[in-house]
Every structure is written in C-alpha cells, then in structure tokens.
Amino acid sequence: MGKIIKKIMTAIIFILCGMIIFRCCMVADKSTFKDLYVTDDLKSAYSGGESVMYTVDVKAEISDEGYFSAYGFYYNPEASEAQFAARWNDSAYEYTEMEEGHEYVFYLLNETTGETYEAKCVDSTKKMIYNYRKYIVSDCVIGEADLIKIVMELKDGDKSTQFLKHAEQPLEEYKVKGKLLKELSE
Numbered sequence: 001m002g003k004i005i006k007k008i009m010t011a012i013i014f015i016l017c018g019m020i021i022f023r024c025c026m027v028a029d030k031s032t033f034k035d036l037y038v039t040d041d042l043k044s045a046y047s048g049g050e051s052v053m054y055t056v057d058v059k060a061e062i063s064d065e066g067y068f069s070a071y072g073f074y075y076n077p078e079a080s081e082a083q084f085a086a087r088w089n090d091s092a093y094e095y096t097e098m099e100e101g102h103e104y105v106f107y108l109l110n111e112t113t114g115e116t117y118e119a120k121c122v123d124s125t126k127k128m129i130y131n132y133r134k135y136i137v138s139d140c141v142i143g144e145a146d147l148i149k150i151v152m153e154l155k156d157g158d159k160s161t162q163f164l165k166h167a168e169q170p171l172e173e174y175k176v177k178g179k180l181l182k183e184l185s186e
Contacts, residue, residue, distance in 0.1 A: 033085035033134040034072035036176070037122060038183045041138065045078035046176075046184040052077070054171035056164065063152065063162040067092045068104075070150040070162050072134075074174060075142050082108060082117070082137040084150060084164065090129045096154045104152050108137050111147040112167065115140075119150075144171060 036042075036053070045051040054075045062069045072085040086106055093100045106119040119135035126132070142148060148165040165171070176184060 030069070030071045030085075030087070032087070032125060032127065032132040033123060036074050036174075036180060037083055037134055037136065038180070039079075039081065039122075039136060041079040041081050042076055043184055043186065045076055045081075046181075051079075051184075053174040053176055055174040056169055056171060058162075058164055059166070059169075060163045063150075063160045065160040067095065067154065067160040068152050068162065070164060073164055075140075075171065077141070080139050080141060082140050082142065083135065084108075084119070084137075085132060085134050086150070086152070087130050087132050088152075090131070096158075098155060104154070106133075106135055106153075107151050108140060108164070109149045109151050109161070110140075110142065111149060112143065112145065113141075116151075142171070 042051075054077075056073055058071050058073055060070075068086050068088040070084050070086045073082065074084075075082045088104070090100065092098075092104075093102065098104075103121070106121075108117040108119060109115075110117070117137045117140040119137045121133050122136050123134040124132065142165070145167050146165065147163075147167040149161045150164050152160040154160060
C-alpha cells in the first residue's frame with residue numbers, strides 16, 4: 001500500500017511541476033504577431049528601392065498596471081507607420097469589469113510631443129487564456145529622442161500604459177530580408 005501512495009504522490013508532483021513549467025512558457029510567449037505585417041503603405045515605401053525599417057527592444061515586460069504586454073515594435077518613417085503586438089490575459093476582463101471578448105482601444109502616446117496616434121487592429125487570435133492583437137498605427141512621426149508609450153484604454157477613462165521606447169533608447173535599423181522583402185517589393 002505504501003508503494004502505491006508513493007507512486008501516486010510522485011505522479012502528482014511531476015504533474016504539478018509540468019503545469020508550472022507550461023504556465024511559465026505561456027507567460028513568456030511573445031512569438032504571436034511579433035513579425036512585421038505587410039501593408040500597402042509599406043509596399044509603397046519599399047517600391048522606390050530601399051527603405052529603412054526601425055525597431056526597438058521593448059524593455060518593459062508588462063504594462064505599469066499589469067493589464068497587457070506589448071512587443072514586436074516596428075517603425076517606417078517613409079510610410080509614417082508603426083506596428084506592435086499586444087497581449088492580455090482573460091483576467092483583464094474581470095479586473096476592468098468588461099464583458100469577455102470586449103475589444104480594448106490601444107494607441108501610441110508620444111510623451112515628448114504630446115501627440116497620440118490611434119492603433120487599428122489588423123489581426124487577432126486567442127491562445128488558451130491569452131488574447132493577441134496586431135496593431136497598425138498610420139500617420140505617426142517618431143523621433144530618435146522621443147519617449148513612446150502604448151496606452152490601453154480601460155473603463156471609465158482609466159488607462160494602462162507600457163513604455164515602448166525610452167527617450168535615450170535609439171531606434172535600431174531592422175534589416176528586412178528574404179520572403180518579407182520580396183512581399184514588400186511586389
């Protein structure tokens with residue numbers, strides 16, 4: 001009888017460890033929508049030859065208030081277009097008292113100039129308890145020394161913010177290659 005209990009306890013421990021590892025992997029997953037999304041404006045920018053695409057390494061893992069995470073930022077000054085991906089847990093609906101499936105509004109805030117730029121959702125998916133969205137921001141200007149935040153509007157005028165680019169953080173050139181370069185050049 002003691003051997004059976006020992007085997008059951010060992011199995012429970014392995015299952016719990018597996019669940020914890022799986023959860024940790026889900027929290028760290030930023031692969032969905034991390035790549036550049038091809039738009040007509042980007043195609044126009046690349047049609048005349050070489051265009052420069054920029055990116056930054058988003059240092060903040062999660063918004064200040066903990067409601068969402070943004071990553072996969074790209075900016076093309078010729079197209080005046082920025083892109084980013086956002087992810088939030090289903091628990092955000094509980095905390096904000098919003099109905100599950102509610103589409104939150106996101107926008108970029110340039111704290112240096114005070115300008116805001118509306119973000120439009122172009123793709124979405126859901127994995128387990130996480131909601132993923134790909135956003136495009138048109139007609140935006142981001143300078144090298146600008147402080148950029150992503151803002152998620154919650155309920156009753158509340159907002160959740162995440163630093164995307166610090167003022168002293170340089171924009172890094174992103175080399176568009178292979179299949180993506182071919183798509184942009186078509």
